[in-house]
Amino acid sequence: xxxxxxxxxxWNPAPGLLHDRVILITGAANGIGRALAGACAVHGASVIxxxxxxxxxxxxxxxxxxxxxxxxxLYPMDLKGATPDDYATLAATIExxxxxxDGLVHNAAYLGALVPFANFEHELWFDTLxxxxxxxxxxxLACLDLLLQSRDASIVFTADATGRHGKAYWGAYAVSKAxxxxxxxxxxxxxxxxxxxxxxxxxxxxxxxxxRLIAYPYEDRDALPLPADVVKxxxxxxGPDSKGITGKQLSAAQLL
Numbered sequence: 001x002x003x004x005x006x007x008x009x010x011w012n013p014a015p016g017l018l019h020d021r022v023i024l025i026t027g028a029a030n031g032i033g034r035a036l037a038g039a040c041a042v043h044g045a046s047v048i049x050x051x052x053x054x055x056x057x058x059x060x061x062x063x064x065x066x067x068x069x070x071x072x073x074l075y076p077m078d079l080k081g082a083t084p085d086d087y088a089t090l091a092a093t094i095e096x097x098x099x100x101x102d103g104l105v106h107n108a109a110y111l112g113a114l115v116p117f118a119n120f121e122h123e124l125w126f127d128t129l130x131x132x133x134x135x136x137x138x139x140x141l142a143c144l145d146l147l148l149q150s151r152d153a154s155i156v157f158t159a160d161a162t163g164r165h166g167k168a169y170w171g172a173y174a175v176s177k178a179x180x181x182x183x184x185x186x187x188x189x190x191x192x193x194x195x196x197x198x199x200x201x202x203x204x205x206x207x208x209x210x211x212r213l214i215a216y217p218y219e220d221r222d223a224l225p226l227p228a229d230v231v232k233x234x235x236x237x238x239g240p241d242s243k244g245i246t247g248k249q250l251s252a253a254q255l256l
Contacts, residue, residue: 017239023102030053030210031207112172129176129179133176147197152243200250201249208221
């Protein structure tokens with residue numbers, strides 16, 4: 001039976017929705033990742049903020065602390081150059097500090113360039129797939145044992161419409177996003193029967209972020225929702241109310 005909600009109009013996150021949960025968010029220094037980190041902290045989570053932008057990470061940390069929420073952990077990391085050993089070190093650090101992991105949000109993304117394949121640079125192809133596809137694979141595998149220690153774990157991939165239906169000129173970004181959708185579905189299928197880990201993807205739609213500005217430089221940014229406006233479905237997928245929902249390609253436009 002499919003218990004995926006048609007809408008979250010009548011759902012509101014309880015104040016302690018994520019109490020005592022440990023949630024790792026990549027791309028947490030800015031945009032949706034930063035807004036989600038703050039929202040998770042508001043609802044009681046201990047958040048691990050991963051990003052390469054150390055200054056912005058520290059600002060996000062200060063915002064959460066100033067609001068009186070659980071102290072977040074900062075983990076500066078450049079996904080483009082990270083090796084399997086780097087991910088193993090991250091997992092070992094989380095195990096030492098927290099003992100388990102309840103949520104993993106693959107939110108970091110790299111657009112690369114919007115050009116025809118005929119003009120695509122090989123190095124840009126490799127870099128884009130490294131950040132958008134290889135990094136989620138390596139991070140998930142490194143953290144899998146930590147997620148298995150949770151009684152109710154959730155992995156969420158931030159998706160994009162171009163990964164669900166390819167569009168001209170979106171190149172390696174769209175290919176990498178399509179790859180993460182397939183990875184999500186396979187992983188959900190493998191973990192559904194014998195674990196408490198659910199795996200889903202969520203397309204937040206057009207949002208006022210830095211990546212969106214690069215992709216659409218002449219768009220009216222004031223007409224777009226803020227990152228904080230689209231965190232509700234992420235909170236739902238990370239919290240206990242979404243138990244039993246796994247392997248789904250969801251969208252904020254559908255749920256909000």
